[in-house]
Amino acid sequence: MKYTDQHEWVEVEGDLATVGITPYAAEQLGDIVYVELPEPGKSVKQKDEVAVVESVKAASEVYAPLSGEVVEINASLGEAPETVNAEPAGAGWFLKIKIADASELENLMSEEAYQQFVEGLD
């Protein structure tokens, strides 16, 4: 898995990137009550706002970790947004992007770098 400094995670399989928010982000947001996902087919650039996640407290943006086309969204979050709290790095995934430029992966953090980043925030 790769990570952004905005607390998104990316799992790459071929030219598909599955995207979600990290357990740290889910914990910081608290109880998630709504997730707004884009329409499949939408083209995004790296760091564009691609989704919104809302806790009881506030709404927060989720940014595209990579450029490409959104090819699939996790529609089950519509009825069960709490899945993001329960399994942020698994069943609580947000969307899949067909990667346009694999070289952008170099801009992302490794697991170790992200852990260090998070420790620096507390």
Next chain:
Amino acid sequence: MTENSNLKRTALFDLSASLGGKMVPFAGYEMPVQFKLGVLSEHLHTRDKAGMFDVSHMGQAVVRPHGSLAFEDVARALETVVPSDLVSLKPGEMRYTVLLNTQGGILDDLMVTRGTAEQSNEAFLVVNAAVKDQDFEILSNTVKSLPLDLEILHEQALIALQGPDAETVLAPLLPCARALTFMTSDVAEFGGRTLHVSRSGYTGEDGFEVSMPSDIAEEFARLSLASDAVEPIGLGARDSLRLEAGLCLYGHDISQETSPVEANLKWTIPKRRREAGDFPGAERILGELDTGSQRIRVGLRPIEKAPVREGAVLFDREGREVGVVTSGGFGPSVGAPVAMGYVTPPVSNVGTELFADVRGKKRPLTVSKLPFVPHKYRRK
């Protein structure tokens, strides 16, 4: 945790931090926004059992008369800056009212309580933290031409116990609590000290607020928390609880620009005060009472699952701008998003369909009755 030496701490800061409170800046204080349960569970726990809230950041003061002056003199002085009836308060009774500016705008909302026994000539005031300096300056100026004193109770903590189990939890500590009804108060002894306990709060639940010297606040809080029914509750759930209860948050749902008529708080202005018109901004307020205001505060229920939050602009079916959301979020007890806002009178009727602009999308919502969750106050 962000260090900020300018932020004040209440007497319960150490206890809140030790209980896992996530401390954030709020109105000049470091206050817990949530504890380990999290906002959603804290909210539901308060409605189900009981929650304990540190509200010591709020401003407390007492107005005392000198010599032969009576409570009526205190009440009449305070009535010059609020539109409510304070003169008729009986010992121990409390009233919600608003501090007005000369344009009839709301400078703050506050609780006024008449003391009991030897303090029955005195009025106790609880005001919002963010504007307490402003309030106390206005109130000091109001009383200074008379032989009245306004003393700010800097060293007084305030703890709220809210929820259906609040009485059972509080009665062993303060036996007089059981006899109180909604919006009444009494003095009680605790650890050899005098406390003021009132049956009141801002969650829509039955409950109490207890004012006490700061040095015994932690002991009192620990004894309350010793009950299995009680959890510490942060500002996050305090906000969602008061929103579901349809209660205004100062600086959001009411402000210097809002009149009590617009805010749907005209019930705070009784007939005697309307007839006399003897409060600041009476011209505007009486005019609005007569012919209606340009806008009015209403409840709003988003039809979809997306929360509609403060600042969202409201439109009617024809796409005309008709208002704005002033508070909004997810209502844990409602199980859906809830909001409040101001709209023009033609679209203020319950059931009217409106649209809110949420991140560029028009989301449908319905004008709805307030409160969203029935009040459970213990009335007579």
